Amino acid sequence: MLAKRMSSPHVPGLCLLLVALMGSPARADDCRMTLSEPRVDYGVIRPSQASSSRATLTLDTQRTLHLSVLCTNPAAMALRFSGVPADAQGFQFGRQGRFTLSLRQAQVDGQSVTWQPDETGGGRLLPGRALYANAAGVAVTGRRLTAQVEIEVQLPADALQVRREMLLEGHGQFELVSPAAP
Template sequence: MAAKLIGLPLALFCTVLAAPGAWAENCQLSVSQSRIDYGAIRRDAFVERASMVLGTRSLHVNVLCTEPAPMALRFIGVAADGQGFMFGRQGRFRLSLKHTQVDGRAIDWAATHLPGEPVSGQLLPGQTLVARAAGLPVVGLRLTARVDIDTELPADALEVRSETRLEGQGSFELVSSAAPPNQ
């Protein structure tokens, strides 16, 4: 994600990549777009507030396997806090998996460090989400999900003297059940 401050312009971009996963021979992960551009933002366009929420942007993640495989995802990026990833020096972005299906069947998510407990589908720093249905891990050939990206900046991030570019980056990774969640 990136942005430019205008008043000075602020260019906001989020770069999202697909990392080669642990199952490269069996499964391929792809994202519908590798870059989200928030465009130029003028600080004078915003009312005085402690923070500024940029509009939600979405992309799609797809996993296609040649043989049935367990489906688990994580996002690798610089943690802003336990709830999101760094966007520029002070902001953060959050990722939420929505409308997720494996082989056309709706699924839920569980975090590997909280087995059995369903989670909202939010990808948190250091967390791996495992696809589940009826409380059990799901094995399948195809996973599809919409990823909603919500970005927030503190108001003082817009106080710049010249055009400034803000970015957040990271990559999605398909995780083998043998890989530890902190890798």
């Protein structure tokens, strides 16, 4: 779940942001998925902690989590994030904001892998799409997948102009979508 609290009539633009993401039980019965932090609390956010780009602002406090999948038998490693889509590039955060998730430094059994298809070129998990681990264009199977998950939050430019505390939420879960390899 992603959550943002906008706060205090005395301090316009003050808000608290909380991100919570869950790892679902892996699809294959013999796999277990873990996420280093199922909830990420950004604490109090002020306008000076965001970069404005026209109608949207991006929080400068990007977070990185560690994702791990451990299987007792080799499995083809493919991940999907299920959440409410904001658009084709990210997931809903509050009524008008969005968050994006990118998988970095991925390894299967200690071997560096890339993601297919990767339209964004950055390992970004897109709504309704799965990313498949591969090396040299070939799907990779293994027992252990590790990756860093980078979270970026974008909000409408006026999101920090509030008179009272508000909570914005977004949520979803990671899923291992590939069956165990024979």
